[in-house]
Amino acid sequence: MLGNGVVGISRRVLGALVIGFALSGTALAQQPLKIGFGMSLTGPLAGNGKAALISMQIWAEDVNAKGGLLGRKVELVYYDDQTNPATVPSLYSKLLDVDKVDLVVSGYGTAVIAPAMPLMMQRNMAFMGLFGLNVNSKFKYDRYFQIMPAGPDPAVDWTRGYFEAAMALNPKPGTVALVGADAEYPHLALEGARVHVKRLGLKVVYDKTYPPNTVDYSPIVRAIQATNPDLVYLASYPPDSAGMVRAANEVGLKTRMFGGGLVGPQFAALKTQLGPLLNGVINYEAYAPDINRKFPFLDQFLAKYQGRAVKEGVDPLGFYLPPYAYAMMQVLEQAIKATGGIDQAKLADYMHANEFDTYVGKVRFAKNGEWSVPRMLTVQYHGIGGNDLEQWMKPGHVTVLYPNEYKTGAVKAPYHENKK
Amino acid sequence: MEISTALLLNAIIAGLLLGGFYAAMSVGISISFGMLDVVNIAHPAFIILGSYIAYIVNDRFGVDPIVVSVAVSPLFFLLGMALYRIYYVCFERRGQESLRGLAFFFGILFITEVALVLIFGVDYRMVSTRYGDVTWRAGAVDFPMRLVVPFLVSMTMVIGVQLFLTRTFFGRAVLAVAQDQLALRLMGVDPVRVKELAFALSIATAGVAGAFLIVIQPVQPAIGREFIGLVFAVCVLGGMGSILGTLLGAFVLGLAESFTSTFFGPSWAPAVSFGLLLATLAFRPSGLLGR
Numbered sequence: 001m002l003g004n005g006v007v008g009i010s011r012r013v014l015g016a017l018v019i020g021f022a023l024s025g026t027a028l029a030q031q032p033l034k035i036g037f038g039m040s041l042t043g044p045l046a047g048n049g050k051a052a053l054i055s056m057q058i059w060a061e062d063v064n065a066k067g068g069l070l071g072r073k074v075e076l077v078y079y080d081d082q083t084n085p086a087t088v089p090s091l092y093s094k095l096l097d098v099d100k101v102d103l104v105v106s107g108y109g110t111a112v113i114a115p116a117m118p119l120m121m122q123r124n125m126a127f128m129g130l131f132g133l134n135v136n137s138k139f140k141y142d143r144y145f146q147i148m149p150a151g152p153d154p155a156v157d158w159t160r161g162y163f164e165a166a167m168a169l170n171p172k173p174g175t176v177a178l179v180g181a182d183a184e185y186p187h188l189a190l191e192g193a194r195v196h197v198k199r200l201g202l203k204v205v206y207d208k209t210y211p212p213n214t215v216d217y218s219p220i221v222r223a224i225q226a227t228n229p230d231l232v233y234l235a236s237y238p239p240d241s242a243g244m245v246r247a248a249n250e251v252g253l254k255t256r257m258f259g260g261g262l263v264g265p266q267f268a269a270l271k272t273q274l275g276p277l278l279n280g281v282i283n284y285e286a287y288a289p290d291i292n293r294k295f296p297f298l299d300q301f302l303a304k305y306q307g308r309a310v311k312e313g314v315d316p317l318g319f320y321l322p323p324y325a326y327a328m329m330q331v332l333e334q335a336i337k338a339t340g341g342i343d344q345a346k347l348a349d350y351m352h353a354n355e356f357d358t359y360v361g362k363v364r365f366a367k368n369g370e371w372s373v374p375r376m377l378t379v380q381y382h383g384i385g386g387n388d389l390e391q392w393m394k395p396g397h398v399t400v401l402y403p404n405e406y407k408t409g410a411v412k413a414p415y416h417e418n419k420k
Numbered sequence: 421m422e423i424s425t426a427l428l429l430n431a432i433i434a435g436l437l438l439g440g441f442y443a444a445m446s447v448g449i450s451i452s453f454g455m456l457d458v459v460n461i462a463h464p465a466f467i468i469l470g471s472y473i474a475y476i477v478n479d480r481f482g483v484d485p486i487v488v489s490v491a492v493s494p495l496f497f498l499l500g501m502a503l504y505r506i507y508y509v510c511f512e513r514r515g516q517e518s519l520r521g522l523a524f525f526f527g528i529l530f531i532t533e534v535a536l537v538l539i540f541g542v543d544y545r546m547v548s549t550r551y552g553d554v555t556w557r558a559g560a561v562d563f564p565m566r567l568v569v570p571f572l573v574s575m576t577m578v579i580g581v582q583l584f585l586t587r588t589f590f591g592r593a594v595l596a597v598a599q600d601q602l603a604l605r606l607m608g609v610d611p612v613r614v615k616e617l618a619f620a621l622s623i624a625t626a627g628v629a630g631a632f633l634i635v636i637q638p639v640q641p642a643i644g645r646e647f648i649g650l651v652f653a654v655c656v657l658g659g660m661g662s663i664l665g666t667l668l669g670a671f672v673l674g675l676a677e678s679f680t681s682t683f684f685g686p687s688w689a690p691a692v693s694f695g696l697l698l699a700t701l702a703f704r705p706s707g708l709l710g711r
Contacts (some may be wrong), residue, residue: 270544
């Protein structure tokens, strides 16, 4: 009796367990594929971060409309990193340990990618970075990938265009002033600039940084002017980009080339706010309407993005960061589909070995996770007549100076002559 | 670097113009923190609120942001009255103003920031003015109108506040509140009412300083946090509760920042400014013009 009873109970328990497992299996299959990240939704880089987030949300909607990934709907789990590097480690710990996300990608910018790296390395996560400059140079993490087209030697490639354009001037420049904000990105950009300065035998007459919360930049520009440099290379974030450009105009900075690494004028907000003050400034851009025939892939993205961006009140142009945020997710999507899972080692191996077809064109990664070939454009703004946005959507206000395959003209020097 | 006369004069002018702006931002703190003993850490949030109101009216109607700020200063005054009344009822009356009051103003700071993010988004905002891109030159010395106009209005405001506090009955009552509330009460004056109006005045000055800020540089909702240390430093350096001290402290910090940026390297500017603050407090603990 006892034995029969035990057997009977066991059968019932076994049956319940089988049904339970089957149900839990079904439930697991229906669980969304969670992709976690921090994003700057408040703080100095929030305008850029929000534009990137919208792109990533459009990607998730597109993927889910096609049935999701691995038969699972995609869910983006994100938190506001407040553009504050100190929030990043705990934020990613929460994503991995509490939210149990399946995959992680980075937030926007060098300052918030670098603090996430130790945790990613500890957990062996494949980690896609969104516009971090030379982050992997110290970590040398073999599962790090970066979607910004800075090239395999990012710090040096980043500033190469500026100095190549400078050395094309006649007569060649002899002196240079290097200036930037006390922050992660400007420091790395200036580090790369110093490599070129040394290589080209230029004499550094000013090499200083400033606090990011500086109110009046005119004393800095005057100090630079006092050294009378042929070139002024500036690496800055949006508020100081605006401050330095304004100060250069107010002081009447006289130099042959000014700019190089300003974050901010790539976005509609600063383009329209600074307007004619940008005339003559050298900067980097990911795209210019003047060479739209060389970027046919971008139209598909802009058609999805621009209307949405206007509604959401973020960068309505979408030429710079937004398509790359979408492309970052496309890389991940294609790797997941190809490997058939979310095994981090397999994903990383696949991403190293293959080329990806994205809305920013063909992407192949170098050994250090950066683009195998640099494609960031060095440009000069000119002929800007007002503060309207429309002029920036049409060709005619941006001369592409570098790389040579995209070049549309030469530098118009000196800088101050562009103001006339 | 060769120190030319032009460079030196420009550094002095830039420092004074910057100091004028710092004085406008700090005069409210000098009233609320220095005189009323209310640690209004949300003061920069009201400055940013002032910036956004100036921005929205300038953007839609083209009105000069500083004119807007003066026009809406009565609204800031009313807002300040309401805020002090809440603070008094919830914290000060119960003797809980020290820590909980501080938490209250932190809360106000974050709520204001989030509200601005929700309404205006997170992009940087700037205003367009007729004088924004104009620089007047006297020989080799530059006077950027972007800084000169806020400076002039700031001087008018700060001197006006000083005259109001020293030449009117109400102003003297505010100074009395700062010294001895009980004595004031014995004379039949309601110190709570006096503090309420004085606090309201401090918030009104924040609104006007907000317009100066957005004329000088682009603004986003969280930028106010960067000025918390500065406004308190100016107030303490000048001497708690002294409006003229605040003005002097603001000029000292402005000149220190300008000279350091021009002659030594801008990254040293905060260290020099706060070093000056520490040195002043070491030799004169009550600040430059404190009693």
